[in-house]
Amino acid sequence: MEFDFAKLKNRIIAILMPIFLVGFIYGIVTGKNIGPTYKQLEIMRAEMKWLSQEENRNLSILTEGELSKSGVASSYLIIDPELWRSPSKEAFDEHGWKPLSKGKYCKEGILLEIAPSSYIGKASVSITMKYDHVTSETCRTQSSH
Structure with missing residues (x-):
């Protein structure tokens, strides 16, 4: 019985290909999948750190998370409202955030929203950053006005 490398190679490929x-x-x-949204996700991480530490050193974070897939990136913090102090307009300006409306800001296509919320039946503050085609277009449109 002769050993056939071609058959062995085909069997290995047949086994590994589905895996x-x-x-x-x-x-x-x-x-x-952070390829095209890597820059925005890095900005979000830095800005979330700024928001949660600058004037809010004793901040109680109830939950946090981030997601980046297929051209969409988002990051959020849900915090206890008792210790939260929103940064001043000047601080937002220094960090490059342009106001859209009350509690909403834009920076490099990222939409930042700070709003009252609830978490497990308790009052909280939700800080959300999102980047996708829609937020990018919204920010571009707003900055041209």
């Missing part, structure tokens, strides 16, 4: 394909599809569906 790689499933892994690839799983990564697209569930994994973080």
Whole structure:
């Protein structure tokens, strides 16, 4: 019985190809894909740090998270309103945030929204940053006015 490398190679490919394909599809569906939104996600991280530490050193963060997939990036903090102090208009200006409306600001296509909220039945403040095609267009339109 002769050993056939071509058959062995074909069998290995037949076994590994579905494994790689499933892994690839799983990564697209569930994994973080930060390619085109990497810059915005880094800005969000820095700005969330600024918002939660600048004037709010004793801030009680109830929950936080971030997501970046397929051209969309978002980050949020839900905090206890008792210790929250919103930065001044000048501080927002210094950090490059342009006001859209009450509690909404834009920076490099990122929409920042600070609003009252509730978390597990308790009053809270929600700080949300989002970047996608819609927010980018909204910020571009607003900055041209």
